[in-house]
Amino acid sequence: MAYELDLKDRRALITGAGQGVGRGIAHGFAAAGAEVIVNDLRTERAQEVVDEIRDAGGAATASAFDVTDYAAVTAAVEALGGVDILINNAGNAGVQGFAGLGRFVETTPADWEPFLRVNLYGVLHCAHAVLPGMIAKGWGRIVTISSDSARTGEANMAAYAAAKAGAAGLTRSLAVETGRYGITVNTIALGTMRTEATEGLWSDPENPMAKSLLKRYAVRRPGLPEDAAALAVFLAGPQASWITGQTYPVNGGISFAQ
Template sequence: MFNLSGHCALVTGAGQGVGAQIARVLAEQGAIVLVNDLFQERADAVVQDIQAAGGKAASLVADITKLQSLQDQIDHVTGDLGCAVDILVNNAGIPAEGIELARFVDSDPAGWSRHIDLNGYGLLNATYAVLPKMIEGKWGRIVTITSDGGRVGDAGVAVYGAAKAMGPGFMRSLAKEVGSVGVTCNSISLGSIANPNHEPDAERLAKMNKLYATRRRGTPQDIAPAVLLLVSDEGSWITGQTIPVNGGYATS
């Protein structure tokens, strides 16, 4: 089950964290994986990991908020590899500057576009860049990583949450446009995921863990198997859905 040989996957923001683990798992299942990131050294490190484990991968360094340069890079890398992207994981969603927790009334309007550009235009750009080839090939899988911060809401992240909420809305409508040609579109909504690059202090962490039925936050390893199901042949009848993978943070 879940064999991805012959497929080519683009994972955005895959230079670390959740995206890096998704990239590794898709490669383990046989896909050629294009590891996208803003930072060359991050993308290259994940590619090296995958290759050391016997998988196939290439770096795709591009800012997904810029359509033309993203498209050029995709054409360039897939041209070299002789493949077409038929799996897209829209994972990039936390701006390189991180997320500042603030009540909306106290937020700085100058910072809003960071979230909206990345989770809005980044999502549209990456999808627009690869969808025609999926339609042509009559097979495609698009998975967008969203957040319970947008799905159920969290104080302090209103703008980020609003931007993350765009993914499920887009996936639902797109699913209705392309389901008849073998392309599925889904979202996975994450609870808080441990990340060495933006960890809360011990006191806040202990409080956060109590909010989860599982009494722990997630890890990138908790997320990648759900992505694998959705991008596989076996997941072909799941489309237009938002699937929470959240350790029981919210149970509906």
């Protein structure tokens, strides 16, 4: 049996891939031979990543749209003519700084809404748009990027954790509904990563929050985009066809740290 992660002839749409984790995943899929559709809210970011992938010899095109806008998502997927692989990465963990939203009782529905819109509705919209094509083809892969906070809970980030947990619940339901069509649906739950969104946390090695976080990881470093990419590429590949409905932690072994 060959264990090459060869995704040639597969087209992968990666949302929020203009920077950070999504950018790393886009590079991972391109390196595995997939044609990558780089989505981001920000056109210039998506185009930059497309240029990087092409410069490295890969195949990529940009598709800028807002995952929270259902009409825009469906129009974009229709214009693409369908995709084989969807990576729901667009999220807004770092939008309000690493201090998060604040204590739940002190927040308002208006504070929760942007977190639910991107991390839950964005996933609903994209999955709904791509699934009819996948079902017709009899093959598809959906991987959603979630967070450890969906499992453990996270102070000051209740709406974010709730949205990410909702997306993991959606994963399980879609897996039940679509497995018979050759489609798998999984979630990757990340620990704290080093990306543009969290650079303020990691850039100062003396930052007390960064120091305390590192002690909680058995592998004493923050996660990197390529750590997420490695598992996403595997889950999208031919060898992962009997793995569905699961949530896989990629978190440096937070439960094993001493």
